[in-house]
Amino acid sequence: MEALQRLYPIGIQTFSEIREKNYLYIDKTEYVYRMTYFAKYVFLSRPRRFGKSLLTSTLHSYFSGRKDLFQGLAMERLEKEWIEYPVLHFDMSMAKHVDQERLERLLDFMLSDYERTFGLDTTAGDANLRLTRLIKCAYEKTGKKVVVLIDEYDAPLLDVVHEKENLGVLRNIMRNFYSPLKACDPYLKYVFLTGITKFSQLSIFSELNNIKNISMDEPYAAICGITEDEMLTQMKEDMERLAAKLNISPEEVLLKLKGNYDGYHFTYPSPDIYNPFSLLNAFADGKFGSYWFGSGTPTYLIKMLEKFGVEPSEVGGKTAAVEDFDAPTETMSSITPLLYQSGYITIKGYDSELGLYTLDIPNKEVRVGLMRSLLPYYVSTPTEKTNTMVAYLSRDIRNDDMDSALRRLQTFLFTIPYCDNTRYEGHYQQMFYIIFSLLGSFVDVEVRTPRGRVDVVLRTKTTLYVMELKLDKTAGEAMEQINLKNYPERFALCGLPVVKVAINFDSERCTIGEWKLQTIDKW
Structure with missing residues (x-):
């Protein structure tokens, strides 16, 4: 009988649901235990889709005394008392893309819900006064100090960081809402906040100067995300299943997962951290997709x-x-x-x-996703058409056929609508950088040599291309500059054949005008 399919918590951020329904859970409870003892006010910053909400939910279950949810985890052997505290959990991710009225309405909704729970009349009023009353009431009714968890505290502000007026208005609302956290200290057991931007950066905690920021603390480097060691121990069977499905070795799977989703460090030194959202999606789908960007580019x-x-x-x-x-x-x-x-x-x-x-x-994953997001600013064309062009271009480059690749690019650029800023050379340089980045190859611009800077350097598995770009001149002039400044000499020890690529762009036609190629097989 075939083994039951592993359940991956894709998009599930509630600890109790993950544990009750036997979803995969990478044990982070030792961090949870540690972080609740050394400081009373704690802040953690991590990028989106990195497990901040799940961590906050884990704290909620822990302070609610849910011992049953921690069976088999590190917390089970660490915690002996299991005291149930009143928990006020505010998920500010609901406040994205809001104006002043909607933000105030959401805070009213959140407060009203807890006011009913503790038998308080739900009356309109300043959010900070209502939160103060709520904390004191919860303390008095339960006889236990209150735990306050605020997930994604900065969500209402991120979309307006570039709008000075709106940022000021929304920031003042949030500063007012969070202000009781210091005044209510005698009634509080623990306060935990998460966000993307550091708390000092949005000036909303000016009064709360006793927060311990663990975002770059080495002991908490792996509190969110999945380390390679965790993957090799707690997800060993998952890697073997993925390898079998793709008909490659587990070692190859690890290399591909590492190249696509690894590489994060939030302090130094730090273990390599994998993006958990992307990693779990890759195992669930059985392929190496682009998941983090697929969930939305801010x-x-x-x-x-x-x-x-x-x-x-x-x-x-x-x-x-x-x-x-x-x-x-x-x-x-x-x-x-x-x-x-x-x-x-x-x-x-x-x-x-x-x-x-x-x-x-x-x-x-991040490089390719970011470049896909930026490409429309350089190439105004439907996404499907661009993706098709990049796929064919990738095949040309893999086949070491730069001539076909440039001909394909010439036709593509000629058929798309006019773009702004096409009358300066840097536009085409950045366009090349984006397109070649999408191929997954190494690409760099303005590469220093003893005699100048190379416009674009592209390195594939088999060839290194040294490119000089000109605008409204000739490919001959571009090749002459490559030869005069002997750009290829800088790459003589790279171990690959070097191809000199001289390109002239036609600003009137907004595409490649002409090009010349020359291969150096021996030095």
Whole structure:
């Protein structure tokens, strides 16, 4: 008889449901136990779809005294008392894309629900006064201190971080709502908040200065997400099933999972962290899909990239001190903090002598998904048509047929609507960067050599392409520059044949005008 199919908690963020229905659960309860003893007010920042809500729900079950849900987990051997506390759990993810009126209405709804639970009259009034009354009432009626859990505290504000006026209005509402958390300290057992942006960044906890921020604390590096060790131990059978389905070895499965979904670090040193949402979807579907981006690319990110004038090739490859990528949103002078907290770049290394972190795009899924989101700003065409072009282009490049690839691109660009900014060379450079990134190959722009900078370098498994781009000139002039500055010399030791690619773009036709190719087999 065939074994029962493993149940993966895709989109399920309620701890009790996962445990009662025997869904896969990666045991994080030792972190939960630890974080409830060393501080009373705790804050955790992680990107979306990283398990913040499930962690908050786990805390809810723990403080509700649900010992039955923790059988077989680390918490079962750690906790001895199992006291039931009154829990006020506010999920602010319901407050996305709201204006002032809708946000106030949602807070009223949340408070009214708890007021009825504790036998209070539901009356309109200031949210902070109602929350204060609610905390005191819960304490008096139960004789136990109150636990307050606030999940995604910054959700109402993320979509308006680029709108100064709306941000101020909504921020004041939220600051007012959260303000009792300090005044009610004598009645509180524990306060936990999650979000994407750091609490200091939206200036809504100015009064609550006693929060312990564990977001970059090494002991909690793996509190959200799935480590490779957890996957190899708690998901070993899942990997074997996926390998059998795809007819590849478990080792190959691990390499593909690692390339697509691994690579996150929220402190240094840190184990490699896999995106849990993407990883579980890959096991459930039996394929390596793009899941994190499929769940929605935040509009605020695209708008902020535009606001700061960040080119696609500039998203990764950054070096920064911690205060640079942890700066307040209102005062940040670059988009780096938002990219880091949103999960589009992550920590890749640390120079302890200089105190500098290396930040880069975590993995293939994020790189490809981000580039797909940015491509419409460079190529105005229906998504299906673009995807088809990229697929055929990928085959051309895999076959080392750059001539066919450029001919395909020439035809494609000629048939799409006119794009803005096509009269400067950088537009085409960034367009190439995006398109080649979608192929999953290594691509870089403005690569330094002893005699200058190469416009685009593309490396496949079999070939390295050195590209010089010109606008309204000739391919001959582009090739002449490659030869004059001897760009290929920089890559003589790469172990691959080098192809010189000279391209001229025609700004009137908004496409490739002509090109020349020349292969160097021997040095």
